[in-house]
Amino acid sequence: MQPFAPAPCSQCAHRADSVCNAIAPEDLDLLARIAGTARAGAGESIIPEGAPAAYFFNLTEGHARLFKSMPDGRRQITGFAGPGDFLGLAASSRYAFGAEAIDAVQFCRFPRAALETLCRDRPALGERLLGVAAHELAAAQAQMLLLGRKTAEERIASFLIRCANDGRPCGHLAADVTLAMSRTDIADYLGLTIETVSRTLTKLRRQGLIDLPEIQRIVLTDGPALMRLATGRTERH
């Protein structure tokens, strides 16, 4: 991970997508004054699991995985982050999770105390953060339903729908999905093994619901059927 440099908030391409849009353009220097930017290469750690929670982070380029792990190596990925995503809410004195770069990432960080102070001056920022937290909580609950009650097929379908719906209004699916993460990451996100992920993908391909032209690309040939699978509106076995 490279050392932190001053953040050029006023030139940030992802300001519109991120929590920073709660700050008026003329106040951006307040933000830039407390922010720093850095980069990390694929596989590098951004937040070590259980580290003292001194900063919030904002991803500006690339993708990251958030995870919790167990002493014997079992790992659960709790979410993925892309450009514009805010990290670090799920923390008290220490981060309840870890974060690693999936590909080359760029991000900025804010000292927690400084950002909390800024929230007092700019209430819109606090409201924005609460909105982000509410959104993440709802996503976490959906993921709990997936992990606790859905079959492998339903998990994969849910995952694909989620990817295809990313950054679009609800229900408007992309025709195809380019995955940033490996099969191992998908497995650890869905509570499965890589073998089951692989097998289930080929099963869906044989059923004509998807196509796998390249290893990182998935074409949704039958979005509605996938959606039915994902929500459990299909008879099981």
Add this chain to the structure above:
Amino acid sequence: MQPFAPAPCSQCAHRADSVCNAIAPEDLDLLARIAGTARAGAGESIIPEGAPAAYFFNLTEGHARLFKSMPDGRRQITGFAGPGDFLGLAASSRYAFGAEAIDAVQFCRFPRAALETLCRDRPALGERLLGVAAHELAAAQAQMLLLGRKTAEERIASFLIRCANDGRPCGHLAADVTLAMSRTDIADYLGLTIETVSRTLTKLRRQGLIDLPEIQRIVLTDGPALMRLATGRTERH
């Protein structure tokens, strides 16, 4: 569910435990002005799943389960709430979950818009809500690890530890736990069936880790061993 009555915030016994403690005593009438209280009997719905999210809630007596469900009846309990717990954060325009009373409950509710306005005037309240959200997010991530990666035995152990640690400083376990919820609720919380919950409890009893003197009461005879199981520090099978 009984109709809503005015809230006597200044006499509330659970104010100290709840988000309402962010409001100074002399400003409590601001809170009382927007709040209403109601009761619900065991099994009754407090928040219908997917209903328009017009209110926040605060439980003052009894216990509730929060859940998400699927069209064929599969259900995942995402959490339990007790006196002092705040409900309704995981919502945008509609609640992402439902809430039902486990036993007789009493609660108050606040119109979202009014509470958001109050947050502007009293920044401490907004900070408190963000803190609650952060705490719930961390709990949700821990639950994802449980649901995605832990064995039945580890799930039950984690659950018992969680119950015994409820409302205490981390690591200080109660010697015994009185469960408010049924085996079905436990199963739906842990992503198991009632049969597996029952079998695993008797297994832990035979191993000498717990005792089951009454159906709703569990004595932790070997807390440290349970803790090792819960965190995965025990060799599997």
Add this chain to the structure above:
DNA sequence: CGGTCACTTGATCGTCTTCAATACCAGTGG
């Protein structure tokens, strides 16, 4: 080419589920 790495496919195994029977308890009425 030989090597590695990620993914896929196959065969077998085990954990948890499913289906079914039984136990237990509180409430009701004979």
Add this chain to the structure above:
DNA sequence: CCACTGGTATTGAAGACGATCAAGTGACCG
């Protein structure tokens, strides 16, 4: 007092889904 009922929990036997173990494929790269 005891039989009957309904709900909840426990226990048993059989089965299925996904995990594990193992081999094979293909891409990339030195």
